[in-house]
Amino acid sequence: MAETKRACIVGGGMCKFGVRAATIFDMLQEATSALSKDIPGLKPQEIDGLIFASTTAGRNSNSLNTAPIVAHRLGLKPTSICVRVDTLCSGSNTAIILAKGLIESGIAEVIMVCGTEKLNMPQRWESVYMNLMTNDHDWDSAMGLAVPPPFFGMIADAHMKKYGTTKAQMGAVSVTNYDYGFTNPLGQFGGRKLTIEEYLDARTVCDPFGLNDCCPVTDGASAVIIASEERAKAMTDRKLVYLRGTGQTATHGMSAGWPGETLADWPHLKKAGEVAYKNAQLTPQDIDVAQTHDCFSISEIIEVEELGFCKKGEGGEFVASGQVRVDGKTPVNTDGGLLTVGHPYGATGARQALEICKQLQGRAINQVKDPKFALTHNLSGVCAQHTVVIYGTEPVK
Amino acid sequence: MAELQSAKLYGVPQLDGRYSQVLDMWPLESEESNRLFPFYDNMKQGRWTTTKCKKCGYIHYPPVVTCTNCWSEDLEWVDIPKKAKVVSFTETMAGAPLGFDSPLIVAWLGFDKSHPLKHLFVRIINCAAGQLKAGDEVQFVTFEVPSIPIDVKKDVKVCDRVYYAFEPVKK
Numbered sequence: 113m114a115e116t117k118r119a120c121i122v123g124g125g126m127c128k129f130g131v132r133a134a135t136i137f138d139m140l141q142e143a144t145s146a147l148s149k150d151i152p153g154l155k156p157q158e159i160d161g162l163i164f165a166s167t168t169a170g171r172n173s174n175s176l177n178t179a180p181i182v183a184h185r186l187g188l189k190p191t192s193i194c195v196r197v198d199t200l201c202s203g204s205n206t207a208i209i210l211a212k213g214l215i216e217s218g219i220a221e222v223i224m225v226c227g228t229e230k231l232n233m234p235q236r237w238e239s240v241y242m243n244l245m246t247n248d249h250d251w252d253s254a255m256g257l258a259v260p261p262p263f264f265g266m267i268a269d270a271h272m273k274k275y276g277t278t279k280a281q282m283g284a285v286s287v288t289n290y291d292y293g294f295t296n297p298l299g300q301f302g303g304r305k306l307t308i309e310e311y312l313d314a315r316t317v318c319d320p321f322g323l324n325d326c327c328p329v330t331d332g333a334s335a336v337i338i339a340s341e342e343r344a345k346a347m348t349d350r351k352l353v354y355l356r357g358t359g360q361t362a363t364h365g366m367s368a369g370w371p372g373e374t375l376a377d378w379p380h381l382k383k384a385g386e387v388a389y390k391n392a393q394l395t396p397q398d399i400d401v402a403q404t405h406d407c408f409s410i411s412e413i414i415e416v417e418e419l420g421f422c423k424k425g426e427g428g429e430f431v432a433s434g435q436v437r438v439d440g441k442t443p444v445n446t447d448g449g450l451l452t453v454g455h456p457y458g459a460t461g462a463r464q465a466l467e468i469c470k471q472l473q474g475r476a477i478n479q480v481k482d483p484k485f486a487l488t489h490n491l492s493g494v495c496a497q498h499t500v501v502i503y504g505t506e507p508v509k
Numbered sequence: 510m511a512e513l514q515s516a517k518l519y520g521v522p523q524l525d526g527r528y529s530q531v532l533d534m535w536p537l538e539s540e541e542s543n544r545l546f547p548f549y550d551n552m553k554q555g556r557w558t559t560t561k562c563k564k565c566g567y568i569h570y571p572p573v574v575t576c577t578n579c580w581s582e583d584l585e586w587v588d589i590p591k592k593a594k595v596v597s598f599t600e601t602m603a604g605a606p607l608g609f610d611s612p613l614i615v616a617w618l619g620f621d622k623s624h625p626l627k628h629l630f631v632r633i634i635n636c637a638a639g640q641l642k643a644g645d646e647v648q649f650v651t652f653e654v655p656s657i658p659i660d661v662k663k664d665v666k667v668c669d670r671v672y673y674a675f676e677p678v679k680k
């Protein structure tokens with residue numbers, strides 16, 4: 113049997129995230145332009161595979177079977193794979209799992225993973241209404257479940273009741289991520305600071321969330337290159353960043369299928385993390401920097417618990433005591449996270465992967481000191497799915 | 510704007526009053542469209558039902574065509590108890606999706622041990638904002654939702670539809 117190949121992330125690019133006067137194809141082209149500057153040694157002809165992530169392309173951009181159009185608009189001529197994945201908020205992180213498998217098996221050599229979403233529609237009502245189609249339409253959406261704040265509000269309520277998490281601790285997530293995001297010119301809220309007083313004074317979205325507990329409605333696109341170790345070496349002189357392990361779990365998030373005893377417990381995330389740590393041959397204590405899915409402030413608190421960075425129930429204290437800051441135990445969301453960069457679903461995973469790539473190559477804006485291992489995590493839908501990818505500056509032996 | 514509308518230079522003029530499923534917030538409920546139509550037919554009688562596997566005894570929710578536990582298709586419809594307790598809830602005061610009134614109240618329900626369901630996410634209706642409390646008892650309630658036209662051979666059949674939510678049990 114042939115020796116298993118190794119997959120690396122080489123670099124990438126993203127467009128400015130925000131309320132954009134642009135189509136998904138415009139934004140993907142901007143992200144590709146940024147990618148070409150990030151990896152000057154890459155020629156478009158070298159790319160043999162395209163895995164494109166978008167959930168709303170068929171809805172908001174009237175484009176089903178979008179991958180061939182994306183290939184055309186980006187000047188790609190794929191020969192190994194050309195496909196769209198639709199796992200909502202984890203789209204491009206799911207694409208990275210697939211790219212890893214295709215490269216390790218020798219089916220592909222150089223894959224572009226990209227993702228995009230156009231979520232701000234010509235009329236505001238549709239941006240909310242469209243989300244009825246991202247949940248279990250006949251059972252949960254018909255109960256009024258569209259955008260997720262009401263459900264995550266109940267999650268926050270459950271965590272506050274069961275573990276004593278406070279509004280100020282949730283505020284610490286938002287303030288920390290605004291501090292990180294301040295230095296990110298491509299983030300929706302880049303250049304903006306948030307004080308705890310402003311956080312506490314912000315208008316209520318739904319109890320117990322104020323405006324700064326929730327990620328905004330964002331348009332954007334991002335792209336990264338996943339390549340075999342040999343091709344990555346040929347493309348760049350930077351430190352190689354290996355994909356070490358992945359895990360993905362799913363549940364019917366809402367109706368009768370919630371896997372936890374309470375909404376504060378996310379066993380499906382714990383499981384996705386365990387699978388990824390096992391494949392990566394690492395433990396939570398090995399992770400030097402992470403990007404977790406802070407769609408809401410409470411999400412990051414539960415994620416640092418279930419991913420094992422702290423004990424279950426202590427996520428609020430972990431964040432509030434500064435353990436997720438750049439000099440803390442496990443820095444989290446060092447580019448500003450979803451809360452400040454924004455969350456164009458399919459583009460988020462690749463945006464996180466790019467930040468982790470930069471961190472491990474020592475070239476991030478909010479650089480952590482000499483990280484060796486790093487993790488990305490997405491939650492998709494209304495906590496219906498969890499996706500974890502672990503990276504390292506050395507491969508699994 | 511009224512002029513534009515009457516001149517049909519507005520929106521999607523080619524729809525001309527036709528139904529488009531793309532914007533429908535309710536299920537396709539009738540037997541022309543959905544094998545779970547008994548769920549909705551039963552609901553029109555005020556019954557809350559779901560499927561039970563005759564082979565393994567598993568009770569599914571939502572109801573299914575094939576058992577999620579053993580993949581048998583040998584299922585029957587059973588009534589399930591219509592009362593539950595509110596574990597947690599939120600009230601969206603503004604910005605509910607089009608078609609839902611504000612405040613939109615949604616709740617996470619807990620059922621007692623004899624019930625086949627453990628938890629369920631539902632909408633609460635017939636309840637003013639600020640009235641609901643965790644621990645309150647709520648009950649299954651049905652309401653009419655818009656009928657839709659379905660092309661059946663050369664005719665158009667109008668399908669009446671219902672849906673359900675929960676409401677506070679009067680003390």
Ligand SMILES: [Zn+2]
Binds near residue numbers: 578
């Ligand atoms: Zn069965």
